[in-house]
Amino acid sequence: MKLYGSLTSPYVRKVRVLIKEKTLPVELVVDDPWLETTRIPAMNPLGKVPALLLDDGEAIYDSTLVIAWLDFRFQCGIVPAEQKGYWDCMKWHTLANGILDAAVARVLESRRPAEKQMPERMAREQARIERALDQIESRMTGGAYLVGPGFTLADIALGVALQYLDFRDPDPWRDRRARLARWHAGIVARSSFAETLPPGFVPPS
Template sequence: MKLIGSLTSPYVRKIRVMLLEKNMPFEFIVDSPWEPSTHVPDFNPLGKVPALVTDDGQTLFDSNILAEYIELASTATPQLLPTDRHAALHVRQLVALADGICDAGINIFLEGRRPADKQYADWVERQQGKIARGLDALERRASTSSWLGGKDMNLADIAAGCVLLWFDLRAVTPGDWRETRPNLASLVAQLAQRSSFQQTAPVA
C-alpha cells in the first residue's frame, strides 16, 4: 500500500505511527499539498493529506478513515481501535478531541503565514481557547490511567502524541503546554521513546 503525505503533518504521522506499530509494510510517498507541483488532489479531491492507495487499488483519504481501513484490513497487533463498539466510540471521541485541537493549531499556523496586517487576532484567540480547553480535557483524562484510551496504547494516544509533538515543532500555543499539564507531558515522553515516533520525527 502507498501512503501519500508530508513530513510534518500530524495527521500523516498518526497513520505512519499506526502502520509502524503494526509492522505493516507501506511505501511512503512524500508530497506536500502546499507545493504548486503537488499530486495530492489526484488522490483526495479536498487536496489534503494523508491519502492511501490500497494494494487492491482503492484510494482513501482522511486519517480516521485510513485508521479504520488499517484495522479492517489486517489482524496485525497491537489493535489500536477496539472491536467492541462502545469502547471504540470512547476512543474515537478522544481522537476527535485530539484532531480538533490539531485543526485549531493548524488554523493559527496558517493565520501566521498571512501578511501581519491581514491577520485576525480574534480568530486566533478563538482557536487558542479551543486548544487550551481541549488540552485541559485531555490532561484530565490522562490523569486517570497510564494511556488515554485505557490500559493499553491505542489510536487516541497516538493522535494526542502527534498533535502535541507538532506543537513543539510549530510553537503555536502561548508558553509551554507542558507547564500545567504534567500527565500529558509524561504521556508524550513515553510515546517519544517508541521507535514508531522516533522514525517519524517531523522534518520541517
C-alpha cells in the same frame, strides 16, 4: 499500497506511527500538497494529505478513514473491540483531531502577511486548544495509556497532536499539566514516534 503525504503533516504522521507500530506493508511517498507539482488532487479532490493509494487504483483519504481502513484490512487491533473502549478511543481521536485542526488553522493564519492576519481568529483557535488540554489534564488517570491497559489509537492521536504543538508553536502547554506531560513523555519515547519526527525537529526534553 502507498501512503502519500508530507513529512510535516501531523495527520499523515498519525498514519505513519500506526504503520511503524504494526509493521504494515505500506510505502510512504512524500508529496507536499502545497507545491504545484503535487499529485494529491488526482487522488483526493479535497487536495489534502494523507491519501492512501490502493493497489487497484482507488484512493482513501482523510486520516481518520485511512486509519480505519488499515485497521480493518490488517486487523491491527489499534482500537479496542469492546464497546466502551471503542467509543472512548473514538472520542480521544476526535478531540486530538480538533486540537490539530485548531493548531493548523492558527499556523496558516500566522503565515499570512502581518496586515492581513486576524488576531481574534488566532486567539479563538488558541482558546480551543487550551480548553481541550485543560479538560484532558483533568481526565488523566496517571496511567501509561489513555484507554484500557494497552497502547491504542487514542495514544497515537493525542501523542501526535501534542508533539505538533511542540513543533509549530512551542507554547508551554506542559505548565499546569503535569499528568499530561508525564503521559506524553512515555508515549513519544516509542520508536514509532522517534522514527516519524518532522525533519529537523528536536523535541523538548
